[in-house]
Amino acid sequence: MPPRVAPTFRQQRLGAELRKLRENAGMTASAAGALLGVDQARISNIECGRAGISADRLRTLACNYACGNQKLIDALAAMTGDRTRYWWEEYRGILPPGQIDIAELEFHATELRTAQTSTLPGLLQTVDHARIVFDLGVPPLPPSEVEHRTSFRMKRQAVLYRDDAVSYTAIIHEAALRMQFGGRTTSRKQLEHIVSTSERDNVTVLVIPFSAGEFPGSGQTILYASGPTPELDTVQLDQMGGPAFQDASAQLARYDAVIELLKQASLSPAASRDFIRGIIREL
Structure with a gap:
């Protein structure tokens, strides 16, 4: 699937939070990609909101990032599957x-x-x-x-x-x-x-x-x-x-x-x- 041309504010925020978790864990984008079987470019696209990620894959990353904030993980996972076309579009x-x-x-x-x-x-x-x-x-x-x-x-x-x-x-x-x-x-x-x-x-x-x-x-x-x-x-x-x-x-x-x-x-x-x-x- 090609990268999104114009990610929404929410999609960008999800990616930014994943980047924060990865950087706090001291892990490179290349290493994070290896966890999901994708290349570094894919992780970069996810982290800037230009590519989506499933809730399961997000939880895999969060686990390997040693994130112990379950409420944050659940909130981020809830942001992954929303494909609603809202009125502002x-x-x-x-x-x-x-x-x-x-x-x-x-x-x-x-x-x-x-x-x-x-x-x-x-x-x-x-x-x-x-x-x-x-x-x-x-x-x-x-x-x-x-x-x-x-x-x-x-x-x-x-x-x-x-x-x-x-x-x-x-x-x-x-x-x-x-x-x-x-x-x-x-x-x-x-x-x-x-x-x-x-x-x-x-x-x-x-x-x-x-x-x-x-x-x-x-x-x-x-x-x-x-x-x-x-x-x-x-x-x-x-x-x-x-x-x-x-x-x-x-x-x-x-x-x-x-x-x-x-x-x-x-x-x-x-x-x-x-x-x-x-x-x-x-x-």
Whole structure:
């Protein structure tokens, strides 16, 4: 079977984790290939997500890599056999790959935590707010792409409403809440939507008011997506050139700590709802 031309984010992550296990074991790709009866090139393709691997073969490698983390092995094995064509695939080739990766990351996460200072979380945006955000692109996006990006963002929000809805915590600074995208009417509806969504059992919205003063991680948008095991957690950061993804243990620990500190600087969920309602009354 020829190598995949465009491996998905999940396929790439599976391969990267296998590479970590092999390197931690001090084993070469050639030696790993010998365990499976394949050449070094095949192992390289597996580790970059361009070739698949069965659950049985993955367990063979994990055993020879002396990996004793059974929960991680089981989670990786579960990632090998999924051939489902998910909804975001219809946007592949239409939207930038990084946007597709975010949707895949959110869909498979066991918990999502985000912290945002100057923008509202995409999973909490109304269609009118999202469309205005994309209309403000530099350089301007063609109308068709604005619509593609808007519909894509709305479909991403299904993770909050499906039967096995993901646990979602959004930490939002007052600055983002007060920016009037689209004028007062659109802003009012947007804030009302956030309040309404925050009343769902799986959604927590926490507000950092101006009065909180300084706080760590200010100015940076952080999405922390928890996996089935801590080793499979991922942090996504917004950058001008597109989203950046971090999964090194030191990076994960750092951003986990930052988010926890931001939570401490925030109002309680109930006080946050009241705070947002106060902004709505001012509009």
